[in-house]
Amino acid sequence: MDDRYNVSISDCNLYYSDFHALKDINIEIEQHEVTALIGPSGCGKSTFIKMLNRMNDLVEDCKITGNISIGGQDIYAKDLDINLLRKNVGMVFQKPNPFPMSIYDNIAFAPRTFGIKKKNELDDIIEHSLKQAGLWLEVRDRLRRNAMGLSGGQQQRLCIARALAADPKILLMDEPTSALDPISTGKIEDLISLLKQEYTIIIVTHNMQQATRISDKTAFFLLGEIIEHGKTDDLFSLPKDKRTESYVTGRFG
Amino acid sequence: MKSKAHNRQILRYRIAKWLAFTAFVLCILSLIAVLTFILIRGLPHINSQLLFGNYGKEPSIKPALVGTLYLVLISVLMAAPIGIGCAIFLTEYMKTSSRFVSIIHVAVETLAGIPSIVYGIFGYLVFVVALHFKYSLIGGGITLSIMILPVIVRSTEESLLAVPRSLREGSFALGTSKVRTIFSVVLPCAASGIVTSLILAIGRVVSESAVLILTIGMVVNKMPESLTSPGTSLALDVYYFGSHGYPEQAAATGVVLLILVVSINILATVLGKKFGKGELANG
Numbered sequence: 001m002d003d004r005y006n007v008s009i010s011d012c013n014l015y016y017s018d019f020h021a022l023k024d025i026n027i028e029i030e031q032h033e034v035t036a037l038i039g040p041s042g043c044g045k046s047t048f049i050k051m052l053n054r055m056n057d058l059v060e061d062c063k064i065t066g067n068i069s070i071g072g073q074d075i076y077a078k079d080l081d082i083n084l085l086r087k088n089v090g091m092v093f094q095k096p097n098p099f100p101m102s103i104y105d106n107i108a109f110a111p112r113t114f115g116i117k118k119k120n121e122l123d124d125i126i127e128h129s130l131k132q133a134g135l136w137l138e139v140r141d142r143l144r145r146n147a148m149g150l151s152g153g154q155q156q157r158l159c160i161a162r163a164l165a166a167d168p169k170i171l172l173m174d175e176p177t178s179a180l181d182p183i184s185t186g187k188i189e190d191l192i193s194l195l196k197q198e199y200t201i202i203i204v205t206h207n208m209q210q211a212t213r214i215s216d217k218t219a220f221f222l223l224g225e226i227i228e229h230g231k232t233d234d235l236f237s238l239p240k241d242k243r244t245e246s247y248v249t250g251r252f253g
Numbered sequence: 254m255k256s257k258a259h260n261r262q263i264l265r266y267r268i269a270k271w272l273a274f275t276a277f278v279l280c281i282l283s284l285i286a287v288l289t290f291i292l293i294r295g296l297p298h299i300n301s302q303l304l305f306g307n308y309g310k311e312p313s314i315k316p317a318l319v320g321t322l323y324l325v326l327i328s329v330l331m332a333a334p335i336g337i338g339c340a341i342f343l344t345e346y347m348k349t350s351s352r353f354v355s356i357i358h359v360a361v362e363t364l365a366g367i368p369s370i371v372y373g374i375f376g377y378l379v380f381v382v383a384l385h386f387k388y389s390l391i392g393g394g395i396t397l398s399i400m401i402l403p404v405i406v407r408s409t410e411e412s413l414l415a416v417p418r419s420l421r422e423g424s425f426a427l428g429t430s431k432v433r434t435i436f437s438v439v440l441p442c443a444a445s446g447i448v449t450s451l452i453l454a455i456g457r458v459v460s461e462s463a464v465l466i467l468t469i470g471m472v473v474n475k476m477p478e479s480l481t482s483p484g485t486s487l488a489l490d491v492y493y494f495g496s497h498g499y500p501e502q503a504a505a506t507g508v509v510l511l512i513l514v515v516s517i518n519i520l521a522t523v524l525g526k527k528f529g530k531g532e533l534a535n536g
Contacts, residue, residue: 053426060348087428097419099438109437110427159423166427 005031005071005088005169005200007052012066014047016059021047023224025066029217031169034192034201036211036232039221039247045204048221049172052202053089054082070170087114090168094175096155098147098162103139106147106158110166125165133161134191153184160191164199171195173203177210189214208248212236220244291511295504303505308474312494312502314509316476320390320469320484321459323477327394328401328458333451335398336405343406344413345435365403372400373467381468388470388483396464401454408453412446413439445525452521456514462488487513 007029014022022044029035037045047056054075056062068075075085087110099106107126116122126143130136135157139150147158156176163171173192177185192201192214205211211218212232219229220241228235228244239245306313347354376396380386416439424434440447465471470483473493477484485493487510494503 055422055426058422058425083428083430085428086426091426093419093423093426095419097417097423099420099423100442109424110429113427113429113433162423163427 007170007200007202008067008069008072010067012051012064012068014044014051014056014065015063017061021224022051025226027219027226027229029200029202031200032196032198033217034196034203034215036215036218037202037204037221038206038208038211038218039227041206043221044224045221046174049091049174049202049204052170052172053086053091055091057082083113087166088168089170089172090163090166091172092156092159092163092174092176095179096152096159098150098155098158100146100148102144103147103150103158104143107162107165109162114166129161129165132164132191132195133157134187135161151184153180153187156180156184156188157191160188164195168199170200170202173201175204175206178206185210208236220247222247288511291504291507294501295506295508298501298505299508303502304509312473312490312499314487314490314502314506316473317485317487317490317506320477321486323390323480323484324394324397324465324469324486325455325458327391327480328397329451329455331395331398332402332405332454336402337409337447339402339406340409340413341435341440344410345431345439349414361403361406365407368463369400369461370463370467372396373464375399376464377467386481388468388472389481390469390477390484391480393465393469393484394480396468397458397461400461400464401457404454404457405450408450409443409447412443412450415446416442445527449521449525452517452524456517456521459486459517460488460510460514462486462492465489466492 007027009025009027012022012025013020014025025048037048039045050056051064051068052070052075056064064076070085070089073080099109104126107129108122111122111125116125127136127140130139135154138154139158147155150158156179160171160176177188180188189210192203195201196216203215215232217230218232218235220227220235220239220243222243228239228241230240235244236248239248302311303313304318305315308316343354343357373396376392376399380392380395381388384392386392420438420442421434424438425431429437465486466489469485469489471485471489471493472483473485473490475482487506491503491506491510494500494506
């Protein structure tokens with residue numbers, strides 16, 4: 001991969017055995033942009049982002065055709081190091097999933113995987129990641145405590161810090177605030193606006209206000225197709241497609 | 254106001270309740286009868302000669318204590334890695350819905366249901382006769398390890414399946430290999446269940462007798478010199494003392510065995526609770 005981490009997808013189709021989950025996907029995502037993916041449930045948004053870090057490999061009978069490249073590298077090439085891909089393309093899940101171990105060990109998990117063992121190096125990474133995730137002030141006195149003791153919102157920010165500690169270039173977020181209260185949601189939205197200076201962010205959301213608040217571009221998915229992709233302001237104020245208009249004005253979905 | 258039918262209904266209800274209560278009392282009483290009888294006959298005869306003395310005129314269970322310890326060590330050290338490894342393979346590497354896994358499940362289930370005397374005759378024919386081990390602790394220990402293997406496989410498998418998928422996904426999404434995911438995330442989460450299953454397996458080894466009668470020789474009066482010597486176990490001593498004119502010593506050994514098995518079960522419960530707390534609270 002070169003240092004430009006743009007996502008480029010052409011003529012991509014994805015099948016879960018007989019189910020055609022993504023149809024003729026063509027999309028370009030520039031680096032340092034926040035792209036929101038909107039659309040009704042089951043229309044392929046999560047499937048789409050899981051394609052970018054190859055989490056779909058874990059699903060039985062999942063077949064993908066077409067070209068998907070990140071930074072010019074075909075990420076479905078045979079000789080691709082899938083662990084390195086996942087290190088570079090971090091992911092935050094819908095439900096916070098901290099490991100049942102200390103806050104420190106959670107964040108040190110990825111750096112340790114990639115061979116960083118020295119304590120002072122790890123300490124620096126942990127402080128930096130927690131600061132990036134806006135959690136440092138709340139947990140700096142209890143890094144050795146079990147992460148399961150944190151609140152839901154804190155756990156989700158911990159998961160963001162854990163993903164950032166792997167030093168990714170792209171951050172995928174699958175409805176990261178859907179399980180959180182409005183205050184925690186606000187904190188994570190503020191965080192996304194800060195993080196986009198360093199990372200390319202692709203976020204799935206069901207909340208259209210959230211999409212308008214945090215994203216530069218928006219893609220509207222319907223039944224496995226991308227109906228419209230463009231600047232968030234344009235897509236919401238002057239949608240080109242009738243179906244997009246119906247969805248963003250709340251007539252279905 | 255009350256009709257006859259209503260009265261009959263109340264009567265039926267009362268009879269059912271009293272029948273159930275009687276069954277409950279009989280059930281508890283039979284347990285208490287066994288315990289008190291063994292304790293009354295056995296407790297007065299637990300003394301230092303029986304526990305730690307040399308086997309002479311008066312019998313001693315020292316060889317049995319050592320033999321039981323050997324048997325536990327051999328069987329668990331052999332069965333634990335194989336059983337846990339097998340469970341890891343079945344849950345982490347095989348598709349849970351595959352035919353192969355369900356066949357293995359049936360096989361494991363069947364193995365768990367085989368009467369232990371059948372394992373005993375297997376051990377006798379293989380280790381004592383075919384391999385010329387003669388009667389030995391090692392032959393008995395290996396046979397026991399085969400006997401507890403299905404127990405360990407099934408319960409470890411259940412502990413591994415109870416680890417939420419989201420944790421595995423979280424680990425993979427950080428670029429972690431499958432091996433590191435298993436060892437750093439999945440196994441620590443399942444540790445309490447696995448430890449509990451191992452302790453319960455120890456309980457089964459300690460209380461087993463049928464397998465050992467046919468494999469270790471029931472030599473009650475000599476300390477085992479090595480793993481290849483014949484030996485005895487606590488359960489076998491109960492049988493031997495009982496059938497050779499030492500009923501009091503048999504009861505006393507029974508008490509020792511009871512205390513041991515109860516402690517093992519308490520330990521399993523305590524460890525299970527201790528590990529289990531908070532660990533997967535948000536699972």
